[in-house]
Amino acid sequence: xGEKKVVLEVKGLKTSFFxxxxxVPAVDxxxxxxxxxxxxxxxxxxxxxxxxxxxxxxxxxPSPPGKITGGEILFQDxxxxxxxxxxxxxxRGNDVAMIFQEPMTSxxxxxxxxxxxxxxxxxxxxxxxxxxxxERAVEMMGLVGLPRPEALMKNYPHQLSGGMRQRVMIAMALxxxxxxxxxxxxxxxxDVTIQAQILKLIKGLNDRLDMAVLMITHDLGVVAExxxxxIVMYAGKVVEEGPVRTIFKNPQHPYTKGLLxxxxxxxxxxxxxxxxxxxxxxxxxxxxxxxxxxxxEFAFDRCLVENPELYQTEEAHQTRCFLxxxxxxxxxxxxxxxx
Numbered sequence: 067x068g069e070k071k072v073v074l075e076v077k078g079l080k081t082s083f084f085x086x087x088x089x090v091p092a093v094d095x096x097x098x099x100x101x102x103x104x105x106x107x108x109x110x111x112x113x114x115x116x117x118x119x120x121x122x123x124x125x126x127x128p129s130p131p132g133k134i135t136g137g138e139i140l141f142q143d144x145x146x147x148x149x150x151x152x153x154x155x156x157x158r159g160n161d162v163a164m165i166f167q168e169p170m171t172s173x174x175x176x177x178x179x180x181x182x183x184x185x186x187x188x189x190x191x192x193x194x195x196x197x198x199x200x201e202r203a204v205e206m207m208g209l210v211g212l213p214r215p216e217a218l219m220k221n222y223p224h225q226l227s228g229g230m231r232q233r234v235m236i237a238m239a240l241x242x243x244x245x246x247x248x249x250x251x252x253x254x255x256x257d258v259t260i261q262a263q264i265l266k267l268i269k270g271l272n273d274r275l276d277m278a279v280l281m282i283t284h285d286l287g288v289v290a291e292x293x294x295x296x297i298v299m300y301a302g303k304v305v306e307e308g309p310v311r312t313i314f315k316n317p318q319h320p321y322t323k324g325l326l327x328x329x330x331x332x333x334x335x336x337x338x339x340x341x342x343x344x345x346x347x348x349x350x351x352x353x354x355x356x357x358x359x360x361x362x363e364f365a366f367d368r369c370l371v372e373n374p375e376l377y378q379t380e381e382a383h384q385t386r387c388f389l390x391x392x393x394x395x396x397x398x399x400x401x402x403x404x405x
Contacts, residue, residue, distance in 0.1 A: 075099040080136035081122045090350040092118040094302040103276040107293035113346040115302040116282045120248045125154040160190040163239035164248040173223040180219030206237040229260035248280045301357035308383035318385040320362045
């Protein structure tokens with residue numbers, strides 16, 4: 067069986083917020099592609115640009131102050147960054163759909179679940195009858211495992227549990243058979259049991275519908291359980307990309323190594339859980355050099371003055387670190403920032 071086609075490609079994406087202090091870049095020259103039926107993970111700490119990347123794809127970056135300042139987002143040979151809002155509405159929810167972080171703030175508390183599901187179908191299926199719309203909404207509620215879907219359609223969001231609301235959000239995203247589903251921290255604020263159910267549901271729908279899924283998370287456990295490839299982001303840039311198995315087995319960027327070392331391991335008893343020193347820099351504060359240098363135990367003089375490119379280290383595996391530059395001088399000739 068041949069390689070599946072690319073359904074979404076992001077090229078050189080740059081998204082900035084314009085404030086009183088000037089331009090603040092939140093996403094800086096990001097590239098990736100996702101194929102039909104693939105689950106691609108984007109992982110990183112809060113403030114790394116994961117959610118802004120997803121909002122850029124959906125055309126939902128708040129403007130002002132936000133704006134896509136460069137790059138392309140290609141879907142079926144169309145550059146979504148060039149579409150007008152009316153054209154983007156035809157794509158959003160129909161071809162590319164999104165599950166947001168907190169369903170209670172995404173669902174309107176004044177309308178029933180049924181009203182909101184039917185409205186989502188009406189926008190894109192104008193030629194459908196009321197009966198068809200109702201049947202589609204009930205079908206999707208059943209598909210995501212909600213009991214008594216017809217009865218639940220009459221309920222308001224506050225009458226449902228957190229897990230049920232999240233399932234409603236997934237049902238809403240699937241109403242129009244999207245080619246790409248973006249899941250932005252879909253298990254935030256859910257307990258562990260419900261989290262496992264939601265992840266199993268998304269993965270099951272991905273397999274059944276052959277739908278591309280972009281899974282955005284800070285949880286490496288979620289990545290290991292659901293994704294095939296993973297992108298590690300830091301301070302608005304992609305710092306490592308590759309197959310999940312390869313990156314978990316052989317992480318190469320110091321930031322990725324730090325993230326994996328921070329995961330609790332129940333097999334070994336440690337006095338203290340490892341944590342990466344320092345914090346993610348405020349966007350726009352680091353003007354030159356590698357953005358991770360201040361937190362990196364391997365940083366040397368070059369890291370402070372140059373921004374590394376993505377170096378190919380293995381097949382389908384690349385990392386943004388001078389340690390993998392073949393032209394780099396030997397370690398004993400470097401001037402290290404930290405002893």
